[in-house]
Amino acid sequence: MTLPLKVATVQFEPTLFEKERNITRLLDLVAEAAGEGGKLIVTPEMGTTGYCWFDRAEVAPFIETIPGPTTARFAALAQQQDCYIVIGMPEVDAATGLYYNSAVLIGPEGVVGTHRKTHPYISEPKWSAPGDLGHQVFDTPIGRIALLICMDIHFVETARLAALGGADIICHISNWLAERTPAPYWISRAVENGCYLIESNRWGLERGVQFSGGSCVIEPDGTLAAVIDGGDGVAVTEIDLERARARQMFGEPVFEQRRPELYMELPTTTYAWNPLDFFGLYGHRPLPPGRQSRVAVAQFTPSADIAANLAQIEALATEARRSEGAEMVVFPERALTGFDLPNAQPVNGPATARLQTLAGRLGIYLVVGLAEEAGGQLYNSALLLGPEGLIGTHRKLHLDAADGNWASAGDDWSVFDTQIGRIGLLIGHDASFPEAGRVLALRGCDLIACPAAIRGPFTGAHAGSKVTQSYPIPTGADPHHWHHFRARAGENNVFFAFANVFDPARGYEGKSGVFGPDTFEFPRREAIIAEGTGVAAAMVDTTNLDSRYPTNVVRRKDLVLMRQPHHYQPLIRTR
Numbered sequence: 001m002t003l004p005l006k007v008a009t010v011q012f013e014p015t016l017f018e019k020e021r022n023i024t025r026l027l028d029l030v031a032e033a034a035g036e037g038g039k040l041i042v043t044p045e046m047g048t049t050g051y052c053w054f055d056r057a058e059v060a061p062f063i064e065t066i067p068g069p070t071t072a073r074f075a076a077l078a079q080q081q082d083c084y085i086v087i088g089m090p091e092v093d094a095a096t097g098l099y100y101n102s103a104v105l106i107g108p109e110g111v112v113g114t115h116r117k118t119h120p121y122i123s124e125p126k127w128s129a130p131g132d133l134g135h136q137v138f139d140t141p142i143g144r145i146a147l148l149i150c151m152d153i154h155f156v157e158t159a160r161l162a163a164l165g166g167a168d169i170i171c172h173i174s175n176w177l178a179e180r181t182p183a184p185y186w187i188s189r190a191v192e193n194g195c196y197l198i199e200s201n202r203w204g205l206e207r208g209v210q211f212s213g214g215s216c217v218i219e220p221d222g223t224l225a226a227v228i229d230g231g232d233g234v235a236v237t238e239i240d241l242e243r244a245r246a247r248q249m250f251g252e253p254v255f256e257q258r259r260p261e262l263y264m265e266l267p268t269t270t271y272a273w274n275p276l277d278f279f280g281l282y283g284h285r286p287l288p289p290g291r292q293s294r295v296a297v298a299q300f301t302p303s304a305d306i307a308a309n310l311a312q313i314e315a316l317a318t319e320a321r322r323s324e325g326a327e328m329v330v331f332p333e334r335a336l337t338g339f340d341l342p343n344a345q346p347v348n349g350p351a352t353a354r355l356q357t358l359a360g361r362l363g364i365y366l367v368v369g370l371a372e373e374a375g376g377q378l379y380n381s382a383l384l385l386g387p388e389g390l391i392g393t394h395r396k397l398h399l400d401a402a403d404g405n406w407a408s409a410g411d412d413w414s415v416f417d418t419q420i421g422r423i424g425l426l427i428g429h430d431a432s433f434p435e436a437g438r439v440l441a442l443r444g445c446d447l448i449a450c451p452a453a454i455r456g457p458f459t460g461a462h463a464g465s466k467v468t469q470s471y472p473i474p475t476g477a478d479p480h481h482w483h484h485f486r487a488r489a490g491e492n493n494v495f496f497a498f499a500n501v502f503d504p505a506r507g508y509e510g511k512s513g514v515f516g517p518d519t520f521e522f523p524r525r526e527a528i529i530a531e532g533t534g535v536a537a538a539m540v541d542t543t544n545l546d547s548r549y550p551t552n553v554v555r556r557k558d559l560v561l562m563r564q565p566h567h568y569q570p571l572i573r574t575r
Contacts, residue, residue, distance in 0.1 A: 005142055007169070007196075008038030008236040011215040011228040013204035016050035019062050023048050023070060025232075026087065027077055033234040034081035039142050041234075044202040044215075045088040045150050045173040046101065052207040053090075056099060056127045063092040066104055067111045079108040084142060086200070088149065088173045090128070091116070099128045103147040103173050105138055113138040115147035118564050119155050134567055137165035143241050150174035153189050154559060156434035156491055157266065157568050163193035163255070164570055168244040174201045178520050180465045180475055181214025182224060185519070187460060188487040190218040192434055194254065195244040203230050203467060213467050220244055222460060222482070230466045249432050250455060252400050259397060260574045262413070263435045267568045270442040271561040274549055279444045285417065287444055290544045290552065293420045295447065296326035296537035297499040299512040299529045302338040306351060309336055313368060314358055316535055321362045324537035328365035328420050330499040332512075333428045333453040334380070336370040341406055344373040347393055352383060359385045365420060367499075369427060369451035371407075380407045382427050382451045384416055392416050394425035398433055413439055421446030421542045424494075428452040431488055431498070435571065441492035441560050446542045448492075450485070452500045455507040458484035472522045480528055483513065490519025493557040495540045502533060514538040517554040 010029045014022040026043055033041045045051065048070055053059040064070055066089075074085050084107045091102035091114070100116040101124050116131025117124065135158055137146045146162035146169070153159060153172055162170050170190070176183055181201060190197035196219060203213035216227040217237050226235035247255040270278065280286030298316040302309050313331055320326035336351055337343035345351050351370075359366050365386045372381035372395070380396040380403050395410025396403065414425040424440030424447070431437065431450050440448055462481030469475050480486075489496035494517050502510035514536065516525030527536035542554055550556040 004238045004240055005039055006037040006236055006238050007040040007198055007217060008033035008036070008042070008234050009198055009200045009215040009217055009226065009228065010041060010043045010234050011201060011203055011213055012044055012047055012232050013202055014047050014050040016052065016206060019049050022050070023073065027073065029232065029234055030074070030077060030085055031081065033236055034083050036234070036236040038083060038236050040084045040145070040169065040198070042086040042171045042173060042198045042200040043088065044200045045103070045175045046090065047087060047202065048089040050206060051175045051202070052123060052209055053127050059090055059099065059127050063090045063099055065094050066091050066102060066114050071104055071106055071111050074106045075110045078106050082108055084112070084140060084145070086147060086171045086173060100131060101128050101149060103149050103171070105145060105147060107140060112140060115149065117149040117152060118158065118567055119152045119562065121151040130564060135161040135165065137162060137167045143168040146170045148172045150176060153185055154491065155563055156438055157563065157571060159189040159193050160434060161567065161570055163195055167195055168241045169196045169198060171198050174199065176201045176212050176214070177209055179212065179473060180462060180469070180481065181212040182216045182218070182227060183214065184482040184487050185491070187218055187222045187482045188484050190220060191222045191484060192249055192432065194220045194247045194249050196220060196239050210469060214465065220248070222457065252429065252432070254432060257398050258433065258435070260572045262397060263439060263572050265439050265442045266435060266571045267565045268442060269565055271557050275444060275555060275557070276548060276550055287555065288417045288419070288421050290542040290555065291419070292543060293327045293540045294325045294537050295328045295420065295495065295497050295514055295540045296320040296324050296535045297330045297497050297512040297514055297529065298535045299332065299500060299502045299510045300533040301503045302332065302335050302501065304338045304340040304343065306337060306343055309338060310351065310354055313355070317358060317362060317364060317366060320535040320537060321364050324535060326364065326535070326537045328367070329535065330367040330449045330497040331369060331451060332499045332501040333369040333451040334371055335451065336368050341371060341378065344371040344378050346373055347383065347390070352390060355383065355385050356389055360387050363387050365418060367425065367449045367451060377408045378406055379410065380427060382425055384423065384425060386418060391418065394427060396427040396430060398430045398436070400429040403429070413443070415440065415443050415445060420540060424448045426450045428454055431485060437488045437492045437494070441494055441557060445494055446554050447495040447497060447540055448488070449497045450499065452498055453508060454500055456509060459511050474522060479530070483511065483515070483528070485513065486515040486526065487519065489515035489517055491559060493517045493553050493559055495554065502531065512536065
């Protein structure tokens with residue numbers, strides 16, 4: 001089915017121990033959405049029972065098999081209304097007796113499929129096992145539908161697996177907390193996979209936990225087609241599945257541009273061991289000593305005049321060093337050469353020599369993009385220079401449509417150890433691929449430096465939420481509530497220095513920034529340049545308490561540790 005499709009999100013506050021009341025209320029809300037034309041209706045995680053259970057014994061009276069009595073009641077409604085419904089409920093496996101936090105897709109024909117939460121949040125191990133059904137995509141007459149549950153979506157791999165499986169729509173049911181919603185991660189997962197995301201979140205207070213609401217329908221470009229802030233309710237909107245089937249991000253066919261041969265580390269468990277031991281194994285490339293450093297991004301409009309670009313780089317680097325105390329400055333993609341191909345430079349040429357002189361004079365690290373000429377070929381490259389000279393070069397691995405007209409792709413990741421810490425390099429479109437940041441995180445990077453020329457839109461504002469949150473979680477308006485490259489930092493527990501071109505006439509809106517390694521830390525450790533030419537700097541902290549185990553999230557990488565990589569093998573399959 002490719003005609004416009006009406007879908008709905010349901011927001012609901014369940015009550016612990018009142019299963020019948022919860023189910024009756026959900027049936028009413030689903031019927032309301034169906035009455036408004038909804039053909040796919042999504043309800044919250046654990047909506048039939050509530051969420052904050054102490055242990056197996058407490059939740060046991062409310063557990064059911066799938067199919068079972070609860071799914072039968074929703075199946076009857078689905079048949080009556082000729083619609084598909086997603087519900088969240090605790091499930092018992094009849095064969096093993098194990099409990100799962102599950103999502104069920106139900107249609108007029110009954111249960112279509114089940115997803116068991118694969119990446120448990122802190123509360124689930126008290127009573128449930130990690131899901132064992134993988135990340136399936138269910139073919140239905142209304143489209144290809146995947147299910148994810150709350151914490152699953154923190155991990156880039158889950159939504160990517162769904163999209164690689166052909167999902168038009170990801171139904172994400174959650175009990176989301178600790179930030180203003182619609183959550184940036186929800187938006188990023190829709191955008192980077194070029195698909196729709198229907199988010200059904202609960203709201204309200206349960207056992208001292210404040211849930212955020214913000215249920216919504218997110219379009220493939222990140223637009224919020226419908227949003228519910230606080231309270232019970234439904235929102236119905238129309239979607240076009242052909243937009244999802246184009247599989248585009250920022251106008252680029254990203255799934256055709258993936259490079260699975262470079263992603264072989266994705267199914268590995270780097271952080272299953274103490275990283276301070278793991279990365280120093282056999283004395284090979286231990287992590288650099290921890291320290292605090294000021295890192296800046298510089299934003300400007302590169303021209304066709306290399307001398308003018310060099311002058312601009314020198315002026316901005318000097319400003320960052322003297323005004324911000326920066327020890328590293330990251331400049332935009334092709335900052336040195338501009339976008340005119342005749343300007344391509346060899347790595348060891350006079351322009352690089354001048355940059356080396358600048359780095360030495362200021363005692364600073366520089367990351368500078370350029371069009372590189374080498375051996376009769378051209379590359380979209382970035383240089384890392386320091387007081388000690390040229391440290392290394394990165395050649396862009398994921399070429400966008402414009403790059404493909406002139407550049408050859410690089411063939412390896414670039415990771416360098418410096419006084420700042422372990423640094424990985426990406427260039428612009430590289431960072432559109434969630435696999436890229438993940439590989440660099442698995443290699444132990446503290447900081448990803450990303451010279452970019454990205455048109456976006458990759459940011460979004462928030463008008464503010466009526467949902468009360470505990471201090472210091474913000475609820476007010478925010479012009480940069482969603483910044484896709486902040487998500488890249490948090491999901492990989494790295495600092496991310498994103499230096500974008502500012503050239504509004506050509507569609508480059510800047511919005512460069514240095515982002516911290518913990519998405520849920522407020523106030524955020526970051527600095528953003530909204531527009532114009534300038535620099536912004538933030539502290540990059542890799543220090544550790546006197547312990548043989550990491551006490552700093554950028555070295556400990558909690559989200560990388562909690563991955564379930566045995567699910568991820570499809571990510572490395574070549575077409």
